[in-house]
Amino acid sequence: MNFTKMQGIGNDYIYINCFQEKIGNPSEIAVKLSDRHFGVGSDGIILIQPSLAADCKMDMYNADGSRGKMCGNGIRCVGKYVYERGIAKKDILTVETLSGVKTLHLDLDGGQVSAVEVNMGKPVRKASEVPVLFSKDRVLNEPVIVDGKEYRITCVSMGNPHCIVFVDDVDSIKLEKIGPLFEHYPMFPDRVNTEFVQVLGKNELKMRVWERGSGETLACGTGACAAACAAAWNQFAERQIKIHLKGGDLSIRWDGNSDEIFMKGPAKFVFDGTVEI
Numbered sequence: 096m097n098f099t100k101m102q103g104i105g106n107d108y109i110y111i112n113c114f115q116e117k118i119g120n121p122s123e124i125a126v127k128l129s130d131r132h133f134g135v136g137s138d139g140i141i142l143i144q145p146s147l148a149a150d151c152k153m154d155m156y157n158a159d160g161s162r163g164k165m166c167g168n169g170i171r172c173v174g175k176y177v178y179e180r181g182i183a184k185k186d187i188l189t190v191e192t193l194s195g196v197k198t199l200h201l202d203l204d205g206g207q208v209s210a211v212e213v214n215m216g217k218p219v220r221k222a223s224e225v226p227v228l229f230s231k232d233r234v235l236n237e238p239v240i241v242d243g244k245e246y247r248i249t250c251v252s253m254g255n256p257h258c259i260v261f262v263d264d265v266d267s268i269k270l271e272k273i274g275p276l277f278e279h280y281p282m283f284p285d286r287v288n289t290e291f292v293q294v295l296g297k298n299e300l301k302m303r304v305w306e307r308g309s310g311e312t313l314a315c316g317t318g319a320c321a322a323a324c325a326a327a328w329n330q331f332a333e334r335q336i337k338i339h340l341k342g343g344d345l346s347i348r349w350d351g352n353s354d355e356i357f358m359k360g361p362a363k364f365v366f367d368g369t370v371e372i
């Protein structure tokens with residue numbers, strides 16, 4: 096099977112062009128190929144497929160084989176891939192996901208895609224998507240007890256579930272220990288992606304993430320959008336935010352009129368390869 100390794104600020108996936116390849120068991124392939132010692136090594140796999148509703152379709156699987164409904168760093172790489180490999184030679188293109196069709200604006204530099212802005216849609220704070228605790232029109236920072244310590248959380252869905260925890264010093268978080276405890280916390284029946292966020296200023300956050308199904312990753316695009324929403328919503332920050340993640344930076348804008356969140360960041364090829372599956 097042919098594949099392409101790509102990364103969005105260090106959140107790396109194995110991309111499989113299903114316009115050419117036929118994949119029967121993506122969940123097992125994700126587990127096998129994501130392994131950083133016995134496989135190719137990645138945070139998961141992303142299938143790029145034909146679509147009747149958009150220029151292409153993205154189907155992503157985490158490193159543990161679980162299926163994700165949306166992937167922000169991944170969709171930027173999908174946009175770059177389909178443009179530069181001639182599948183959709185357009186600087187505005189659409190990608191069908193399990194969380195709806197997303198619109199991408201590609202920044203082009205000499206025929207190459209240098210950055211991608213994605214309309215990530217509206218953040219959802221309904222109990223049907225995530226356990227959301229309200230008072231009036233704002234989400235309360237509700238207390239949960241993890242590993243004997245009280246944390247206050249804000250829950251947001253970007254098509255996939257996120258739990259945002261505001262902390263004073265994100266670098267001091269023992270993520271390997273508490274990440275899994277949040278991921279499997281009983282109030283999240285489908286597990287959850289958890290972002291630990293330090294507010295640096297009205298337009299600047301620093302964030303680490305423990306991803307459902309992949310563990311600590313260097314970046315999470317949907318998580319950055321959820322963190323920006325939670326920070327603005329709790330009035331810790333404004334609606335235009337620069338977010339520093341371990342793998343790099345993302346620019347997030349939450350439009351006050353449309354309620355849509357726009358995420359802009361890079362997308363990079365790493366290498367093309369072939370692997371026996």
Ligand SMILES: N[C@H](CCC[C@H](N)C(=O)O)C(=O)O
Nearest residue numbers: 163166167168255315316317
């Ligand atoms: N682990 C996520 C999917 C990947 C999201 C992340 N890598 C991003 O860039 O948005 C989930 O199970 O919902």
